[in-house]
Amino acid sequence: MAILHTVNKSPFERNALASCLRLSKAGSAILFIEDGVYAAMSGSRFADDISAAIADRKVYVLGPDMEARGVAGKIIDGITVVDYNGFVDLVAENDSVQAWL
Amino acid sequence: MSEELQEGVVKKMMYLNRKAPYGTVYALESLEVVLIGAAFDQDVSLAFVDDGVYQILNGQNTTKDSGIGMKDFSPTYKALGDYDITKLYVEKESLEERGLSADDLMDLVYEDEDDDWAEKPSIILVSREELADVMDEQEVVFSF
Amino acid sequence: MPTINVKGSDVAVDEEGYLEDLGDWNEDIAAHMADEDDLELTSEHWDIINFLREYYDEYQIAPAVRVLTKAVGKKFGKEKGNSKYLYALFPYGPGKQACRFAGLPKPTGCI
Secondary structure, eight states: OOEEEEEOSOTTTOSHHHHHHHHOOTTOEEEEOGGGGGGGBTTSTTHHHHHHHHTTSEEEEEHHHHHHHTOTTOBOTTOEEEOHHHHHHHHHHSSEEEEEO | OTTTTOTTOOOEEEEEEOSOTTTSSHHHHHHHHHHHHGGGOOEEEEEEOGGGGGGGBTTOOOSGGGSSOOOOOGGGGGGGGGGTOOOEEEEHHHHHHTTOOGGGBOOOEEEEGGGTTEEEEOEEEEOHHHHHHHHHHOSEEEEO | OOEEEETTEEEEBOTTSOBSOGGGOOHHHHHHHHHHTTOOOOHHHHHHHHHHHHHHHHHSSOOOHHHHHHHHHHHHOGGGSSHHHHHHHOTTOIIIIIHHHTTOOOOTTOO
């Protein structure tokens, strides 16, 4: 089953990212939204964890939420930026959505 | 309040900011309290720690065009100097673990009235240890 | 929601008469509000109104009165940088009244 995982909390503030990375399977999709977009920044303490996930999962970030926060220029290589339409497509392409809050 | 804020009594007060700007209302609330509190002529400083450093990142853009439809309050930090709030402590370690440096922060300055309105930086980069010392000197710390 | 009628169009305001949407503002609205307060706007008034609008555009807040006072003194000359001058122009208060004419929200911390 194809699952889209969404993470909307800063990895520094909550362990939603850690739980998501631990419990998402190879081949699934992960999308960072809201404060979750801070996880997509290069050079952070979590960048290696994200790079490891990119090896066997598809990782996306919501562009408008990055732009709002002033972090659009520092995205880890291999993450795909999507807009709201892309968000909708991801939901439609997958069988279910697991929101890590 | 009246006893604690007697006229002429100046206290060292710090606003401690630890939350990212848009996910919760803490950052905006803190900023509003800072601006209102500025009327009391106290010795005020702000500290940005943990996710609080994201509040003063350069290049934020939350206008309606950007999609999230929230008021962009990041320009308001640039007005703090007008309110005589000139000490903004930023913890280096919090920046580093987020892959950030001082160059990623807004250029926050104040004009020194006693020095022919010379423009001076408001941001003071401090280590964790130095910040602990500054906090220790405070009489009041407001936590957001 | 209350409205005011300026030259044939209705403009939404809050219960204290401040514009609901800053984007609705034009000079006719300012003049209309001043007229309701029995004030005629002079170039000195417009200096302050325009200054407030520029300040809001840059910082996204209406400045506190003491901030406005200091800034006016710096921009328009020392003799204007005092509350006496500003209150003479805006008898209901440079914060409250001038910000209302300028289409801004009430200054933060202004009761």
